[in-house]
Amino acid sequence: MVRVAEVVPETADAVSIVFEENELLPAYRPGQYLTLRVPSDLTGSVARCYSLASSPHSGEPARVIVKRTASGYASNWLCDNLAAGAEIEIKPPAGVFTPKSLEHDLLLFAGGSGITPALSIAKSVLLAGTGSIDLFYANRDEASVIAADELKALEQRFPERLSVRHWLESLQGLPHPDVLRRMIDSAPTRQAFVCGPAPFMDAVRSAWTASGRLHSEIHMEVFTSLSGDPFAERVPAPAAAADAETVPTEVELEGEVHTIEWPKGVTLVDHLLSVGIEVPYMCRDGDCGTCIATCTEGSVEMVGNNLLEEEDIANGDVLTCQLMCVGDSPVKVVY
Ligand SMILES: Cc1cc2nc3c(=O)[nH]c(=O)nc-3n(C[C@H](O)[C@H](O)[C@H](O)COP(=O)(O)OP(=O)(O)OC[C@H]3O[C@@H](n4cnc5c(N)ncnc54)[C@H](O)[C@@H]3O)c2cc1C
Ligand code: FES
Incomplete structure (x- = not known):
């Protein structure tokens, strides 16, 4: 359980939830998220992920921002019920939407509540690194x-290293592809981090592809609701039969093979996990993307996928919590 230090209104339909210090909130990486257990009379509880908007390099307390989803259950419960002193169960920080280095210049594209991981990344680069940030930030209205x-x-503190371009749909319509293209073309060596509603992310991805940029240099965080409950006690996966066919596999994880x-x-x-190798995962249902990796060799298939697009799959991206080997040729997977 973690204790809420305060709940601060951000806009008419979004609040910041600030947590007290807690061992469940250890060092996290900018762009990672927490999973909160939200009580429900109907199902006992539901689990929902919320990106940390705070930076692990700023000395500020850990904080998430929750925006109400129209007729959503958990987001409205959190906005309506949490107050200073409340306790809530969480899963520790997870997620791979995080820059490899704080020394590189980055492009950030955020739409609405998609600003939360972008804010954490921007603050971390500015405060603890040397990189510069160009942020494109789209919203419905002011x-x-x-x-x-x-x-x-x-922006006032880091005028040379942070530039924020606000885009308001009420005045300018949906973000124009030419504007996105210009921003991408003006920074040919920068990687991009993108988070926002699906049409916004699609628009940025199309502009990226149209600019001829590499798929591996654009990182997308999709805000979906988990379908399963990572807080529930998990039935252990059935062990493979002793005579099960196996495929020789190389797994590269944090530089180790x-x-x-x-x-x-x-x-x-x-x-x-059964052989004691700690891989990143959270939902194990193909929803959250925490277990994403790239399959560079061999034949594999996913038994479920609620996240990856055709283009990701064509690029070799796989959700390893859903991944099975097929065929006989050796497999190589890189996290
Ligand atoms: C990695 C990641 C990071 C994210 N970061 C953020 C963030 O920073 N900020 C943010 O706002 N969102 C974020 N999200 C999205 C967030 O996790 C939720 O998807 C979002 O808040 C909508 O959840 P909701 O329950 O309100 O809405 P929905 O999921 O749309 O709620 C409807 C669902 O709740 C069920 N339901 C309805 N009533 C009940 C009930 N009484 N009991 C149980 N179930 C019920 C319905 O069956 C339906 O399935 C993130 C998601 C991911 C995956
Ligand atoms: S652990 Fe969530 S998609 Fe694999």
Whole structure:
């Protein structure tokens, strides 16, 4: 359980939830998220992910921003019920939407509540790194801009390294592809981090592709609701039969190469955990993207996928919690 230090209104339909210090909130990486357990009379609880808007390099307390989803259950419950002193169960920080280095210049594209991980990344680069940030930030109208004052203060403090381009649909319509293209073309060596509503992310992805930029240099965080409950006690995955066929597999994780025999019929995450290799995962239902990796060799298939687009799959991206080996040729997976 973590205790809420305060709940601060951000806009008419979004609040910041600030947490007290807690061992469940250890060092996190900018762009990562927490999973909150929201009580429900109907189902006992539901689990929802919220990106940390705070920076691990600023000394500020950990904070998430929750925006109400029209007729959504958990977001409205959190906005209506949490107050200073409340306690809530969380899963520790997770997620791979995080820059490899704070020394590189970055392009950030945020739409609405998609600003939360972008804010954490921007603050971290500015405060603890040397990189510069160009942020494109789209919102419905001026009143719905989350963290407007915080961004203004950062721009004043880092005028040479942070540029924020606000885009208001009420005045300018949907973000224009030419505007996105110009921003991408003006920074040919920068990687991009994108988070926002699906049409916004599609528009940025199309502009990226049209600019001829590499798929591996654009990082997308999709805000979906988990379908399962990572807080529930998990039935252990059935162990592979002793005579199960296996495929020789190399798994590269944080620079280390693990060579394993991967049994058919068992997902890669389940197998790696069963042999004591700590891989990143959260939902294990193909919803959150925490277990994403790239398959560079061999034949594999996903038994479920609620996240990856055709283009991601064509690029070799895989959700390893859903990944099974098929065929006989050796497999290589890089996290
Ligand atoms: C990595 C990640 C990061 C994210 N970061 C953020 C963030 O920073 N800020 C943000 O605002 N959002 C974020 N999200 C999205 C967030 O997790 C939720 O998807 C969002 O808040 C909508 O959840 P909701 O329950 O309100 O809406 P929905 O999921 O649309 O709620 C409807 C669902 O709730 C069920 N339901 C309805 N009533 C009940 C009930 N009484 N009991 C149980 N179930 C019920 C319905 O069956 C339906 O499935 C993130 C998501 C991910 C994956
Ligand atoms: S752990 Fe969530 S998609 Fe694999």
